[in-house]
Amino acid sequence: xxxxxxxDLFPKPNHDEAARQEFVNDFRxxxxxxxxxxxxxxxxxxVLPAFAKTNGREPKDRHEVRKVMTQDPYYQMWxxxxxxxxxxxxxxxxxxxxxxxxxxxxxxxxxxxxxxxxLDPAVEIPRYHTGADIHLQxxxxxxxxxxxxxxxxxxxxxxxxxxxxxxxxxENDGLGRILHKFFRKEWPNRKIGKVVDxxxxxxxxxxxxxxxEPDGEFHAIDVAAPVLRYGHVRAKALGAAVxxxxxxxxxxxxxxxxVDLVIxxxxxxxxxxxxxxxxxxxxxxxxxxxxxxxxxxxxxxxxQSPLEGFLWEWExxxxxxxxxxxxxxxxxxxxxxxxxxxxxxxxxxxVDSTWADGQTPYSDSNFTFPVYAAEK
Amino acid sequence: MADAPKKPVKLPRTAKGKKPIYFDSVTDKxxxxxxxxxxxxxxxxxRLDTVERLIEKHALFKQDDIETYELTDAVNQIRTERRAxxxxxxxxxxxxxxxxxxxxxxSTNTEVKP
Numbered sequence: 001x002x003x004x005x006x007x008d009l010f011p012k013p014n015h016d017e018a019a020r021q022e023f024v025n026d027f028r029x030x031x032x033x034x035x036x037x038x039x040x041x042x043x044x045x046x047v048l049p050a051f052a053k054t055n056g057r058e059p060k061d062r063h064e065v066r067k068v069m070t071q072d073p074y075y076q077m078w079x080x081x082x083x084x085x086x087x088x089x090x091x092x093x094x095x096x097x098x099x100x101x102x103x104x105x106x107x108x109x110x111x112x113x114x115x116x117x118x119l120d121p122a123v124e125i126p127r128y129h130t131g132a133d134i135h136l137q138x139x140x141x142x143x144x145x146x147x148x149x150x151x152x153x154x155x156x157x158x159x160x161x162x163x164x165x166x167x168x169x170x171e172n173d174g175l176g177r178i179l180h181k182f183f184r185k186e187w188p189n190r191k192i193g194k195v196v197d198x199x200x201x202x203x204x205x206x207x208x209x210x211x212x213e214p215d216g217e218f219h220a221i222d223v224a225a226p227v228l229r230y231g232h233v234r235a236k237a238l239g240a241a242v243x244x245x246x247x248x249x250x251x252x253x254x255x256x257x258x259v260d261l262v263i264x265x266x267x268x269x270x271x272x273x274x275x276x277x278x279x280x281x282x283x284x285x286x287x288x289x290x291x292x293x294x295x296x297x298x299x300x301x302x303x304q305s306p307l308e309g310f311l312w313e314w315e316x317x318x319x320x321x322x323x324x325x326x327x328x329x330x331x332x333x334x335x336x337x338x339x340x341x342x343x344x345x346x347x348x349x350x351v352d353s354t355w356a357d358g359q360t361p362y363s364d365s366n367f368t369f370p371v372y373a374a375e376k
Numbered sequence: 377m378a379d380a381p382k383k384p385v386k387l388p389r390t391a392k393g394k395k396p397i398y399f400d401s402v403t404d405k406x407x408x409x410x411x412x413x414x415x416x417x418x419x420x421x422x423r424l425d426t427v428e429r430l431i432e433k434h435a436l437f438k439q440d441d442i443e444t445y446e447l448t449d450a451v452n453q454i455r456t457e458r459r460a461x462x463x464x465x466x467x468x469x470x471x472x473x474x475x476x477x478x479x480x481x482x483s484t485n486t487e488v489k490p
Contacts, residue, residue: 019422023415077407080398084408087391088415094387101385132393139388151387320393 001025002166004158007237009107009230011154013096020092025162028085032165035078042074043307062301062309069310083318086136086163093158094138097151108150108229113236118245119225126223126248128272132320135163141201141224153202153230160204167361168204171238175265176205177355179296180212182371183263186349187292192216193260196286198249198279199267203231203242209263210240219254221247250278254286262287264295268372269324276330280339287376293341295372296351301328332372341374349373 001022006012013021047068051059059065069075097104125142133140137159139152161172168174183190192213197206200220210218220242222228228244235242247253249267262283268276283293301309313328315321336346350368353360398404428439447455464471 015426016419016423019419020415022422023418026418027411027415076398079396080404080407081411083396083398084411087408088411090391091389092415094389098385098387101387102382133391136391136393138391140392143388145387146385151385155387318396320391 001029002170004161004166004172005170007234009104009111009150009154009233009237011093011096011100011104011158013158014099017092017096017099020095021089021158021162024085024088024092025165027088028082028162029165031078031081031085035081039069039075039078039311040307042072043069047072059306062304062306062313065306065310066313069307079314079318082314086319089159089162090137090155093155093162096158097154101146101151101154104150104154105146105148108148108233111233111236113233113239114241115232115235116243117228117232118243119228120246121225123223123246123248126250126272126275128270128275128323129223132322134270135315135319135321141222141227144226148229149226150230150233152224152226153228153234156227157202157204157230157234164361167359169356169359171204171208173204173208174355174359174361175296176208178351178353178369179205179263179265179294179371180209181355182296182349182351183294186373190292191260194258195219195261195263196221196252196254196259198262198264198283199270200231200244201227203235203240203244205263205265206242207235207238207240210235210242211238218242220244221249221252223248250275250282252282252286256285257288257291259286260288260291262291262293264297266297268295268297269321269327271323273326273330276327276332277335277338280335280341283374284340284376289376291376293372293374293376296369297327297372298324298369299328299367300330300370332370336372336374341376345376346372346374 004010043065048058051064051068059068070079129140129142137152137155139145139155141152141156143149143152145151157172161168164172164174169177192215194217195206195209195213197203197209197218197220200206200222201224203220206218206220210216218241220228220231221244222231223246225246228246231242232244235244249264249271268279271279280293287293299312301312304312309328313325316325332348333343333346337343349371351371353367353369355361399407428442431437432439
């Protein structure tokens with residue numbers, strides 16, 4: 001497997017932990033390349049013909065496909081293995097983090113570097129995080145197990161690398177690269193100014209932006225303290241100047257008309273319908289007139305065929321990505337208009353998911369990321 | 377005085393949220409055990425590979441010596457026994473069912489009623 005870049009604060013696996021993590025990676029590569037495609041064979045070979053025979057027509061949408069495909073033994077077996085592989089990712093990484101945490105915590109305390117960290121214990125963890133652990137990371141983003149805990153951030157960094165099978169690159173920052181490349185293609189001469197990254201988690205995206213745009217002032221917010229603590233020391237280790245703070249993107253403490261650019265990297269699909277509206281309202285409030293909002297997220301249902309649509313939603317039903325389902329249907333232009341953005345200045349760009357040398361995240365080159373863009 | 381040993385860190389291990397059932401609860405568990413075993417065997421094989429490479433690096437013997445290793449009758453006997461025990465261990469649940477079927481068979485054939 002592709003080797004991940006390991007900075008000073010990285011939870012370095014020992015021999016058997018690394019072997020276990022590499023097995024999970026290779027197992028998932030096998031599932032994606034050799035097992036997943038069989039779902040098409042099962043569907044077109046027997047599920048669709050049986051449906052057509054009973055109903056005299058093909059399934060009209062992904063919901064009808066769901067009813068029959070979830071009964072197919074091939075799909076069930078793939079699905080079980082995919083789910084198990086996801087659980088194995090976290091288990092294999094938690095071993096390393098549990099073993100190395102005292103050392104990582106000590107290093108975090110004395111780490112030198114740029115940037116700041118501001119925590120606010122009064123920030124409530126929203127229901128869309130506490131209801132279920134998103135993508136099955138036990139304890140999710142927000143659980144503290146020891147004082148000044150950075151564990152969930154460390155687990156996230158290695159776990160998401162394995163999840164993407166290295167598809168985000170050695171620095172795990174592919175999404176930051178994709179959005180930044182798009183930004184500079186569309187607005188080559190724009191002054192970067194003050195940037196806010198919403199739902200930053202451990203700052204994978206914003207650290208890349210900060211490295212590429214030395215003139216910018218970079219702020220990164222999240223509701224969860226453990227990932228912010230880790231993100232802060234990780235940014236220090238990588239020499240990036242980022243100001244991390246514990247804030248809910250639905251209601252931040254940035255002043256009105258004070259920000260040049262608001263960005264997010266796959267945030268919206270992990271928040272509720274109400275939260276998305278609140279986040280857009282907040283973006284509108286804090287942006288300067290002429291300021292820019294760019295939210296990169298996962299594909300919407302749109303023009304996907306019933307089968308494709310069903311397969312894309314595997315994560316919703318099997319990987320605790322419950323809120324992705326509603327984003328797939330949402331009219332985001334209406335949300336933006338309601339937040340106060342001029343309809344003429346709102347656009348959904350379909351952005352190439354390739355970030356380097358034909359490399360895309362998620363081992364699937366056949367999709368684009370929607371970027372919801374608006375100027376105030 | 378030595379420091380008291382620190383309590384090991386315990387992080388959450390089970391994701392919060394409803395777990396889907398794919399076949400049935402028992403089959404799902406069994407299959408996930410098989411996948412875990414698959415992983416553990418891979419881990420062991422990687423460790424053995426590291427050991428073999430270190431042995432070669434330090435010139436104790438060569439990896440090729442393993443490939444050309446000739447089995448003596450005595451070693452063959454030891455391995456055969458060990459392999460049979462291993463197969464029986466992994467397939468114990470099948471053996472258990474077979475045993476209980478035979479027990480039932482015996483009980484229906486006997487004239488002694490409980």
